[in-house]
Amino acid sequence: MRSTHSGYTRLTKAHKFSAAALTAAGAAAVAFGAASHAVAAPAPVKPVAWSAEAFGQAQDAERKDAADKAAEQARAEAAAAKHAAQAKADAKAKADAKAKADAKAKADKDRAEKQAANRSTTRAPLQKPAAPAAPAPKAYANDLEGWISEALDIMKAKGIPASYDGVKRNIMRESTGNPHAINDWDVNAVNGVPSKGLLQIIDPTFKAYHVEGTSWDIYDPVANIVASCNYAADKYGSMDNVNSAY
Known part of the structure; x- marks a missing residue:
């Protein structure tokens, strides 16, 4: 405790010990700090000189590095x-x-x-297509009209010219339509080769101008017409051009 006497402060014994301790502790701290400062003090650093050129180069290097x-x-x-x-x-x-x-x-x-x-399927044998049926032969009447018509069809196929009227006109003059007519009085008869049939043709001429596919019978009306017209076509150009004995 403090006690005052004669105008100044007087320390007690306890205070004296405390002050002495504080003084000693402070001196020790100062001594330790000085020692520490002496050991840990850094070495002096040399300052680096600064320039604009160096700063620009550093910036260029940074930019290049970023670009790379x-x-x-x-x-x-x-x-x-x-x-x-x-x-x-x-x-x-x-x-x-x-x-x-x-x-x-x-x-x-x-x-x-x-x-x-396909291989396992049983196939029916292929059938050949049926041949087209042959056309039925043209039917002709067994009379003068039919004989002339049939003869004209044959002559057309063989290229022998004649017309229905020319053929019929000469038949009516020569035999009046009788296929078995025979002339036994003219010069041919006198010579032993009488004229025969619808168009009164003699045997040698009939044989010489006979047309294949017709009968060899001189009295056959169709064969007689065709052979006679073949002869007339050779001698006169056509039976149509015959208007008398030929």
Whole structure:
């Protein structure tokens, strides 16, 4: 405790010990701090001179480094994109090839099954198409009209000219339509070769101008007309041009 005497402060014994302790502690702290400061004091650093040129070069280096990093990243991204695109294209090509192979395999299988089915099916033997029926022969009346019509059809096929009127006119003059008529009084009869049939033709002439496909019987009306018209065509151009004995 403090006690005052004669105007000044007087310390007690306890106070004296406390003050002495504080004094000693402070001296020790000061001594320790001085020692620590002496050991840990850093070495002096030489200041670096500053210039605008050095600062600009540092900035250029930083910008170049940033640009290089950006370019490297762009290249890496482009390579990754290219790789992804190639992988996608490869996958599509592989899928297309597989689809094509599957389609071909299915087509081959279907074709083989169809061929097997065709081979296993009993087929009826092919039938030859029936030959067209031959046209029925044209029917001709067994009279003068029919004989002339049939003779004209034969002559047309053989290229022998004559008309229905020309043939009938000469028949009526020579035999009046009698296929068995015979002349036994003219010069031919006198010579032993009488004229015979519808158009009164003699045997040698009939044989010489006979047309293939007709009868060899001189009294056959169709054969007689055709041979006589063949002779008249050779000698007069056509039976139509004959208006008297020929």
